[in-house]
Amino acid sequence: MAPRISQAILIVSGALTGIAAIAAVSWLRNRQQASASSSSSSSGTFHSSTSTQANTSEYASTQSRPNRLRRSRTVRRRRNNNASRNLTDSNDVDTNALLSEAEEDADNRKMLSLFKEWGEDDNRNLLNLLHAISENQSRKEGFIHRGITCNKCNMSPIRGVRYKCANCVDFDLCEMCEGANSHVNTHVFLKIRIPIPPLANPRSALLPAFYPGKHHNKPPLSPEKYRELQYTSHFDQVELEALYEQFKSLSTVDTDEGGIDRETFEQCLGPLGLEKNLITERIFAFFDQDGDNIINFSEIVAGLSVLCKGNLDEKIE
Numbered sequence: 557m558a559p560r561i562s563q564a565i566l567i568v569s570g571a572l573t574g575i576a577a578i579a580a581v582s583w584l585r586n587r588q589q590a591s592a593s594s595s596s597s598s599s600g601t602f603h604s605s606t607s608t609q610a611n612t613s614e615y616a617s618t619q620s621r622p623n624r625l626r627r628s629r630t631v632r633r634r635r636n637n638n639a640s641r642n643l644t645d646s647n648d649v650d651t652n653a654l655l656s657e658a659e660e661d662a663d664n665r666k667m668l669s670l671f672k673e674w675g676e677d678d679n680r681n682l683l684n685l686l687h688a689i690s691e692n693q694s695r696k697e698g699f700i701h702r703g704i705t706c707n708k709c710n711m712s713p714i715r716g717v718r719y720k721c722a723n724c725v726d727f728d729l730c731e732m733c734e735g736a737n738s739h740v741n742t743h744v745f746l747k748i749r750i751p752i753p754p755l756a757n758p759r760s761a762l763l764p765a766f767y768p769g770k771h772h773n774k775p776p777l778s779p780e781k782y783r784e785l786q787y788t789s790h791f792d793q794v795e796l797e798a799l800y801e802q803f804k805s806l807s808t809v810d811t812d813e814g815g816i817d818r819e820t821f822e823q824c825l826g827p828l829g830l831e832k833n834l835i836t837e838r839i840f841a842f843f844d845q846d847g848d849n850i851i852n853f854s855e856i857v858a859g860l861s862v863l864c865k866g867n868l869d870e871k872i873e
Contacts, residue, residue, distance in 0.1 A: 701728075703754035708733035718748040722763040742767035742805045767805040768820055774804055777853075789857050790865035796857065803853050815850035 697715045705712040711730050719734040721727040723743040734745065744763060777800060782793050791799065806824065807814035821840055822829030829836055843851045843859040851859075862870045 699749060699751055701748070701751045704728050704751075704757070706730040706733055708736075708738050718751070719745040720748055720762075722746050723761055723765050725761050726759050741801070742769065768823070769805040769807050770810070774807075774814065776800065785854065785857050789861035791857065791861060799857060799860070800853060803856060809850055813852050815852045816856070818849055821851065 701714040701718045714730045717731045719729045809815035
């Protein structure tokens with residue numbers, strides 16, 4: 557009886573041990589599956605978050621890429637513009653420099669060609685001319701007018717040619733100042749080459765005034781008046797200007813236009829006008845076209861145009 561009970565107890569205890577072992581194994585398996593699922597879920601969450609961040613960064617990079625491209629394009633354009641501008645400026649400077657150098661070279665070649673065209677005789681003649689001019693100038697300056705001072709530039713003493721006014725009291729000019737027409741144009745100058753002894757120089761006027769005109773400082777005529785006189789006469793403008801200067805030196809009538817009266821006209825005729833005769837009367841009437849006994853500038857131009865440059869028919873009329 558006892559052995560049977562112990563065998564039953566052993567069987568029961570072995571069954572319970574097996575059940576307990578099976579339960580433990582199943583519990584452990586469930587625990588492992590639960591841990592595996594939790595780890596997989598956490599890894600999935602981490603992967604999703606990582607992918608989300610990657611997507612976000614990729615989106616941000618894709619959004620910022622156009623901005624960077626725009627900025628880079630703008631910077632590139634500015635650099636290109638600056639480079640092109642600098643290149644253009646340098647090209648302009650180089651072009652201007654090249655043009656100026658080309659012009660200088662052309663001028664130098666032209667001058668060289670001119671010198672080459674000259675022969676030895678021409679060069680010799682030019683040197684002889686320059687030598688003659690310098691020698692003549694040195695000879696002029698060898699004459700020294702001691703005690704005489706130029707009344708214009710105060711050169712003292714005057715060297716070379718001395719010009720003494722015959723209508724003024726003790727008025728002298730050097731050659732340079734006389735050529736500048738710095739005195740009254742109706743005064744007569746004596747050209748003195750050989751110096752007069754200082755104490756023998758006259759200190760008074762040598763000659764009376766030859767020109768009785770009163771309008772030496774009158775302004776010139778207008779261009780319209782000169783063109784009108786050119787159209788009605790045979791003179792050009794240069795000749796008309798010279799005639800007007802002569803007319804002013806003889807004009808004694810106190811009017812705006814001025815004029816030459818009969819007395820001044822007869823004085824200009826010299827010995828022919830000392831006595832009144834038919835010839836002087838006809839000559840004066842020829843110039844005095846309006847018969848007012850005054851010859852104005854238009855009348856004297858018309859008369860001289862017929863006498864000096866008119867044809868036979870005009871002179872007969």
